[in-house]
C-alpha cells in the first residue's frame with residue numbers, strides 16, 4: 001500500500017482508481033429518470049477535470065466482466081491510494097467482488113448513481129458494501145464527486 005498521505009506528502013501525489021461495473025458504459029442511453037441523461041464519457045471527463053484541478057490522478061475503468069473488476073482491485077492495491085467502485089448489478093450478487101474489496105489494503109468507497117434503497121427490493125441489499133469503508137448512493141452524478149471528496153478526507157486523516 002502506498003502511504004504517501006500518511007507520511008505527510010501532498011495531495012498532488014494521490015492516485016485513485018475508479019472502477020465501474022456492467023452496463024455503466026451505456027449511461028445516458030436509457031432510464032434518464034433514474035440515472036440522468038449524461039453519458040459515461042462526459043461524466044468521467046468532467047470528473048477527471050475536477051480531479052486534475054485538485055492535482056489528483058484518476059484512473060477510470062469500466063468492464064462488463066466480473067473478473068476484470070476483481071483484477072483491477074488487486075492491481076489498485078499495489079499502486080493506488082484508494083478505490084471508488086460502482087459495481088453496478090454485481091453489487092447485489094458478487095461475493096467474489098466482496099472478497100476482493102475486503103482483501104485490498106487501500107480504502108474502497110462504493111458509489112451508486114441511484115438510491116438503491118428506494119427501488120426494487122432486490123437492489124436494496126448490497127453484498128459488496130461490507131467491503132467498503134462507506135457507500136454514497138442516490139445523488140446521481142454528484143455521487144462520484146462526493147465519493148471523491150470523502151476519499152480525499154479519508155486519505156488526509
Ligand code: CA2
Pocket residue numbers: 022023024025026027028029030031035086087088089090091111112113114115116123
Ligand atoms: O445506481 C447505480 O449506480 C447502480 O449501481 C446502477 C446499476 C444497477 O444495477 C444498480 O442496482 C445501481 C445499473 C447500471 C446500468 O447503468 C445504465 C444506466 C443507464 C443506461 C444504461 C445503463
